[in-house]
Amino acid sequence: MSELRIHLEFSGGAELLVGKTKHHDIALPHQPHPWSLRQLIAWIRDNLLKERAELFVTGESVRPGILVLVNSTDWELLGQLDYTLQPNDHVIFISTLHGG
Amino acid sequence: MPVECTLCHQRPAVLKRPKTSQAACKECFFQAVETEVHQTIVTHGLFTRGDVVAIGASGGKDSTVLAYLMKTLNERHDYGLDLFLLSIDEGITGYRDDSLETVRRNERQYGIPLKILSYQDLYGWTMDRIVATIGRRNNCTFCGVFRRQALDRGAAMLGVDKIVTGHNADDIAETVLMNILRGDVARLRRCTAITTSSEGAIPRSKPFKYTYEKEIVMYAYFKKLDYFSTECVYSPNAYRGHARTYLKDLERIRPSTIIDIIHSGDSLAVKGDVKMPVQGTCSRCGYISSQILCKACVLLEGLNRGLPRVGIGKATGGNMSAIVKKYGLREEEEEEKGEDGRRHHGGGEGEGMERRKGEMGGCGSCTCDSKKRTCRDPSTLLDVTRPDRPEF
Numbered sequence: 001m002s003e004l005r006i007h008l009e010f011s012g013g014a015e016l017l018v019g020k021t022k023h024h025d026i027a028l029p030h031q032p033h034p035w036s037l038r039q040l041i042a043w044i045r046d047n048l049l050k051e052r053a054e055l056f057v058t059g060e061s062v063r064p065g066i067l068v069l070v071n072s073t074d075w076e077l078l079g080q081l082d083y084t085l086q087p088n089d090h091v092i093f094i095s096t097l098h099g100g
Numbered sequence: 101m102p103v104e105c106t107l108c109h110q111r112p113a114v115l116k117r118p119k120t121s122q123a124a125c126k127e128c129f130f131q132a133v134e135t136e137v138h139q140t141i142v143t144h145g146l147f148t149r150g151d152v153v154a155i156g157a158s159g160g161k162d163s164t165v166l167a168y169l170m171k172t173l174n175e176r177h178d179y180g181l182d183l184f185l186l187s188i189d190e191g192i193t194g195y196r197d198d199s200l201e202t203v204r205r206n207e208r209q210y211g212i213p214l215k216i217l218s219y220q221d222l223y224g225w226t227m228d229r230i231v232a233t234i235g236r237r238n239n240c241t242f243c244g245v246f247r248r249q250a251l252d253r254g255a256a257m258l259g260v261d262k263i264v265t266g267h268n269a270d271d272i273a274e275t276v277l278m279n280i281l282r283g284d285v286a287r288l289r290r291c292t293a294i295t296t297s298s299e300g301a302i303p304r305s306k307p308f309k310y311t312y313e314k315e316i317v318m319y320a321y322f323k324k325l326d327y328f329s330t331e332c333v334y335s336p337n338a339y340r341g342h343a344r345t346y347l348k349d350l351e352r353i354r355p356s357t358i359i360d361i362i363h364s365g366d367s368l369a370v371k372g373d374v375k376m377p378v379q380g381t382c383s384r385c386g387y388i389s390s391q392i393l394c395k396a397c398v399l400l401e402g403l404n405r406g407l408p409r410v411g412i413g414k415a416t417g418g419n420m421s422a423i424v425k426k427y428g429l430r431e432e433e434e435e436e437k438g439e440d441g442r443r444h445h446g447g448g449e450g451e452g453m454e455r456r457k458g459e460m461g462g463c464g465s466c467t468c469d470s471k472k473r474t475c476r477d478p479s480t481l482l483d484v485t486r487p488d489r490p491e492f
Contacts, residue, residue, distance in 0.1 A: 012161065012317060013329035064348035067317060074115035074318070077103045077123055094321060096161070096270075096313045097344070098329040 013098025038081035149180035159199030162266030191226025273361040292365035
């Protein structure tokens with residue numbers, strides 16, 4: 001089995017936590033079970049967050065105030081943490097916690 | 101398996117509305133937000149035909165969406181308003197550069213004229229210079245106090261009829277919490293008012309009082325509106341940050357929390373025997389103040405006399421109280437407790453705190469905007485007639 005390639009986007013200030021880069025093409029390693037958003041957030045915490053992980057992750061989820069969209073749909077309509085990632089999914093994290 | 105829009109039952113839903121839990125498609129969502137803001141404007145009579153309206157613009161999400169919606173609704177419903185963007189530049193190198201660039205793009209994109217006023221224009225000091233003078237420990241006190249007045253002072257200089265700011269429902273709920281936590285009953289009583297105005301002041305209103313932050317951000321995202329977000333380079337993660345985190349935690353559990361807190365703020369009555377500060381006006385600049393001098397004038401006086409720590413709540417030790425007495429620098433009660441939060445909406449449009457209503461008239465010889473013909477002490481204040489002042 002091959003790895004799972006998806007596209008991540010960070011905006012609204014969330015990009016400041018991942019090296020100030022908005023777009024990240026990533027490949028998640030193969031695992032026996034499908035990748036969930038829950039596991040993706042843990043993966044981001046361990047692999048992408050350059051600083052202050054607590055500003056992005058709270059427990060096993062994103063910090064309240066960070067919006068998540070998968071393929072331009074609110075994750076609240078998709079089962080949130082339990083959503084199963086598909087190849088080429090476009091996952092966006094938008095911080096509402098930063099000022100202008 | 102896409103969820104169907106619960107409003108039109110045709111298109112796939114793209115988001116869950118926090119206020120109503122409805123699943124909405126993009127088109128129905130736009131329609132809902134625009135209609136609700138229009139209803140807010142009409143119900144509360146925020147504007148009168150012919151008004152010149154300054155939109156406090158920071159380049160951030162709230163004010164960008166506000167500018168877009170004000171333009172859209174003004175055209176769609178023929179409000180007959182003369183809109184422009186008013187931005188405040190605190191003079192923090194690197195902080196406003198990018199956001200002001202965003203505001204300049206908004207000016208072109210929306211065809212709304214832009215005026216930028218700096219702390220240098222309004223107060224004679226940039227934040228960078230203030231930080232160089234006082235260090236980083238208390239700079240947020242200065243920035244917050246100055247920002248609170250900046251939009252009012254700027255709007256008075258420009259002669260507008262109304263000011264609108266992008267404060268959203270989350271901001272207002274947060275301010276209610278903050279005022280409860282601080283025991284600030286006077287502010288608690290007025291902080292949910294959709295329009296603040298007192299005699300002689302330019303009315304300032306919040307068309308997004310009932311609009312959730314999530315919906316503003318989603319609106320900007322789906323409309324592909326161009327906004328800028330950053331953290332102030334000087335700001336500490338302060339008290340307000342905790343209130344915000346608490347609120348967001350509650351919202352996740354029960355999204356109506358936000359609107360419920362606003363409802364609580366709107367509905368509460370203060371007992372008759374609670375002593376309230378008597379609101380007067382600053383003897384120097386005419387801004388509303390419970391003391392002889394408003395906080396901004398005390399801080400400015402300190403800066404201009406080379407005693408920058410006057411007025412930052414540390415004036416008790418040493419001979420500071422004597423200095424305060426000597427110069428007649430009666431401090432106004434500490435308003436911001438020296439903590440200005442991590443978030444700067446900037447552009448004067450928001451720390452979320454209720455600002456005191458400005459008493460603006462404009463003495464014409466300085467930035468004090470005093471109703472009096474001349475200021476009491478013009479020597480310490482900025483001469484706005486100097487050539488580098490932006491021309492309007």
